[in-house]
Amino acid sequence: MEFDRKGRFVVPQTGDWGCLGRGWENYLAENILPGTIEINLPLLRKPAVGNFLVMRHAERIHSGIFIQDSKNIKVENVNLYHATGLGILAQFSEDLTFDRCHAIPNPNKNRYFGGGDDGLKYRTAKGRLLLPTVNLQV
Numbered sequence: 001m002e003f004d005r006k007g008r009f010v011v012p013q014t015g016d017w018g019c020l021g022r023g024w025e026n027y028l029a030e031n032i033l034p035g036t037i038e039i040n041l042p043l044l045r046k047p048a049v050g051n052f053l054v055m056r057h058a059e060r061i062h063s064g065i066f067i068q069d070s071k072n073i074k075v076e077n078v079n080l081y082h083a084t085g086l087g088i089l090a091q092f093s094e095d096l097t098f099d100r101c102h103a104i105p106n107p108n109k110n111r112y113f114g115g116g117d118d119g120l121k122y123r124t125a126k127g128r129l130l131l132p133t134v135n136l137q138v
Contacts, residue, residue, distance in 0.1 A: 001014050001015050001053075001054050001113075002014035002047045002048070002051050002052070002053055002054075003051060003052045003053075003054060003112040003113070004048075004051055005050045005051050005052060008105075008112060011047075011048070011051065013045070014045070014047070024041065026041075027039055027040060027041035028040040028041075052112050054112060054113045059084070060084065060085035060086070060117055061084050061085060062083070062084060062085050063083055063085045063086040063087065063088060063089040064080045064082070064083030064085075064086070064087050064088060064103065064115070065078070065080065065087070065088040065089070066089050067088070067089070067090040067091070067093050067096070068090075068091050068092055068093065069092050069093065070090075070093040070094075071093065071094050071095055071127075072094075072095045073090070073093060073095070073096050073097070074096075074097040074098075074099070075088070075096075075097070075098050075099075075101055076097075076098075076099040076100050076101070077099075077100050077101075078100070078101045078102065079102045079104070080101070080102065080103045080104075080114070080115075081104065081105065081106040081111070081114055082105075082106070082111075082114050082115060083103070083114070083115040084115070085115070085117055086115070086117045086118050086119075086120075086121045087103030087114070087115050087117075087118065087119040087120060088101065088103065088119065088120045088121070089121050089122075090120075090121070090122040090123075090125055091122065091123045091124050091125065092124050092125070093122075093125050094125060094126045094127035095127035095128050096122065096125060096127070096128070096129050096130070097128075097129075097130040097131075097132075098120065098130070098131050099130070099131075099132045099133055100132075100133045101120075101133075103115060103119035103120065
């Protein structure tokens, strides 16, 4: 994904196929200096000069917070700075409240990327879903 350097948002149409195209797995990566990797791959769309290109470094193996088969759950005052999958996943549950929950890149470490997917995903849930104060930027 490409992140706008100034606004720190994901530039539209820059995930997986939008930038890399099909067959993106067939690339050559070389460690040319400590901390610097050169990737040889013809991009469909090149990132704007000065922006950051962030590549997922792990599979979507787990969420930062996982709620399942639960009722009357309240999650509050949480700063979730990184998850390799979804920030918060709630499924097969009912009556959920998320207050002052922040799934965000760590601002103290100048991070642009905090997770692999959605900040909050709820599925097959029922009842009330309350989000008084939530900030989801993963």
